[in-house]
Amino acid sequence: MIKTEVYEQALFETVKRGATEISADVKEAFEAAIARESNPDAKKGLIATLNSMEMSAKRENPLCVDTGWPIFYFKVGNQCVLEGGFVELENAARRAVAKATELGYLRATMKHPLTGYDPGNNIGMNIPDFTYQFVDGDSIEISYAAKGGGSECFGGTRHRIVAFADGIAGIEKFVIDSFVASARAGAVCPPSVLGIGIGGTANVAANLAKEAACLRTVGSKHPDPMFAKIEEDLYKALNSLGVGILGAGGDTSVLAVNVEYAYTHIAGIACATSTNCMVARRASSRIDANGKVTIMRSPNWFGDR
Amino acid sequence: MAEYHLTGPLTDADVEKLNIGDMVYISGEAFTCRSRLQKYIFDEKNVLPFSTAGRNILIHNGPIVIKENGQWRLVSFMPTSSIRFEKWGAQSVDQWDLKMIVGKTTMGKETAQMMKEKKCVHVSPRSVSPNLWIDSIEVQDVYLYDELGRIEAAWFFKLHELGPFIVDIDTKGQNLFDRLDEQISENKDKALQELGIDPDFQFTKLY
Numbered sequence: 001m002i003k004t005e006v007y008e009q010a011l012f013e014t015v016k017r018g019a020t021e022i023s024a025d026v027k028e029a030f031e032a033a034i035a036r037e038s039n040p041d042a043k044k045g046l047i048a049t050l051n052s053m054e055m056s057a058k059r060e061n062p063l064c065v066d067t068g069w070p071i072f073y074f075k076v077g078n079q080c081v082l083e084g085g086f087v088e089l090e091n092a093a094r095r096a097v098a099k100a101t102e103l104g105y106l107r108a109t110m111k112h113p114l115t116g117y118d119p120g121n122n123i124g125m126n127i128p129d130f131t132y133q134f135v136d137g138d139s140i141e142i143s144y145a146a147k148g149g150g151s152e153c154f155g156g157t158r159h160r161i162v163a164f165a166d167g168i169a170g171i172e173k174f175v176i177d178s179f180v181a182s183a184r185a186g187a188v189c190p191p192s193v194l195g196i197g198i199g200g201t202a203n204v205a206a207n208l209a210k211e212a213a214c215l216r217t218v219g220s221k222h223p224d225p226m227f228a229k230i231e232e233d234l235y236k237a238l239n240s241l242g243v244g245i246l247g248a249g250g251d252t253s254v255l256a257v258n259v260e261y262a263y264t265h266i267a268g269i270a271c272a273t274s275t276n277c278m279v280a281r282r283a284s285s286r287i288d289a290n291g292k293v294t295i296m297r298s299p300n301w302f303g304d305r
Numbered sequence: 306m307a308e309y310h311l312t313g314p315l316t317d318a319d320v321e322k323l324n325i326g327d328m329v330y331i332s333g334e335a336f337t338c339r340s341r342l343q344k345y346i347f348d349e350k351n352v353l354p355f356s357t358a359g360r361n362i363l364i365h366n367g368p369i370v371i372k373e374n375g376q377w378r379l380v381s382f383m384p385t386s387s388i389r390f391e392k393w394g395a396q397s398v399d400q401w402d403l404k405m406i407v408g409k410t411t412m413g414k415e416t417a418q419m420m421k422e423k424k425c426v427h428v429s430p431r432s433v434s435p436n437l438w439i440d441s442i443e444v445q446d447v448y449l450y451d452e453l454g455r456i457e458a459a460w461f462f463k464l465h466e467l468g469p470f471i472v473d474i475d476t477k478g479q480n481l482f483d484r485l486d487e488q489i490s491e492n493k494d495k496a497l498q499e500l501g502i503d504p505d506f507q508f509t510k511l512y
Contacts, residue, residue, distance in 0.1 A: 041328075041471070044432070045431035045432040048432035049433045051437065052432070052433065052435055052437050055436035055437075056435075056436060059436060061380050061381055061435070061436070061439075062380070062381045062435070064381070064383055064433055065366070065368060065382055065385075066385070104369055107367065107369045107381070108454070109367075109456070116457075118454040118456065118457075120455075150385075150386060150409070153386075153389075154386065163508070163509035163511055165509045166509050169501070169502045169506060172500055173502055173506045176493060176496065176497065180490075180493055184482060185388065185411045185429070186409060186410055187388065187409075187410050189409075189433065233500055236496075236499075237497075237500055240492055240496045241489050241492045241493060241496060242485075242489055242492050243489060245432065246409070246429070246431055246432070247410075248429070248431055248471055248473075248481070248485070249488075268511060279433060
């Protein structure tokens, strides 16, 4: 059985790391973007952003002032046993978020949607958000993603049902139109990690898009060549737009395009997008049945991609 | 594109020389606001509890500030998106006598028109680099902390060469992003054609 104090500490460390440390894959994508950038101001902006992100790890302060919606993903072994069960896991996650807020790793960003009441700890109705995936084994993998307001509020996250008559062209047109509108003036904090969900009901497509944006390893490809081609085609197309860092021009508008899919109804293709901001904050840890905690380089949500 | 180092309070002459695309570094006294403060003043008709004379630089921002040993410490800072405050943009420029708004994204036509009339500019960051900025900001004071909370309160900052920011709305009413939109729109048509998609592609109407 994994003790409460073990998973609570792991949850807190994962939240803190997600808020303050750039992921290795995002850093590599930044370095590649800096190397190929031909617009001098955009290049300076990318370098300044990377420098600041590296300083955050040392200073232990947030990568961005907007520390976003707190979102947890749990990939749980079917034989995994937690002290207090999953209700206590979620309570521990809430305590970890509150502690991280109190210590200044997170900003008190979550508020009541109508009154604007600020609880001061990022805890409220249905927040943090929890998603589970069940697999064989007795360990648990914890991923924390901080989904920024910029990336979520300005049309980077949207949905459309595309008719079978419109097919891949319809999907790609929807994605490109959506991205151009949402990236105007840098609203979604490009260069984005763009997640696309194809198929399922609207909410399934939207969840897949968010998971593709937040949990896929930047630089990975979908194993199915049909979806890998859509990723590659859209990556090239979006990087030819000239949106650049914060929308003021440049060669890199997306750091990655990640597609995930579900089977859909014969009536239509639900299609959703979710942009993650350039900081693309997340962190993951695995806790084995014996209580050993390991920092994970990537979330492993979609296996090895 | 020129680079300017400006010190507030800003004069008409300071901002009239700026053109879209210029880069600026800012020193002097500024204050912050987000939606809640503008709603509190302009919609709920409360009186701003401080004077903006001598403090005519507004930063759209909700900083992370914590109190340590009785002193405010700025933990993180990044301008937030101005476009969502368009409803109050023209009023804030007019009633607060602003000469500069610092914010991510840009503002709309109504605010740009007021900026032209009142001589005010909007400037925008080109990076997400809180750590390169927090050392350039001294937290002086805070107003409306109890009423609006620590993120939405009006923080008083003293800036020391804070920047660089790009001028995206100038006093002639020009908007940098409107210009970029034209180029991006052309690039989009080319990108669609490369993918074999007609730029005028019409979706099958489902509802």
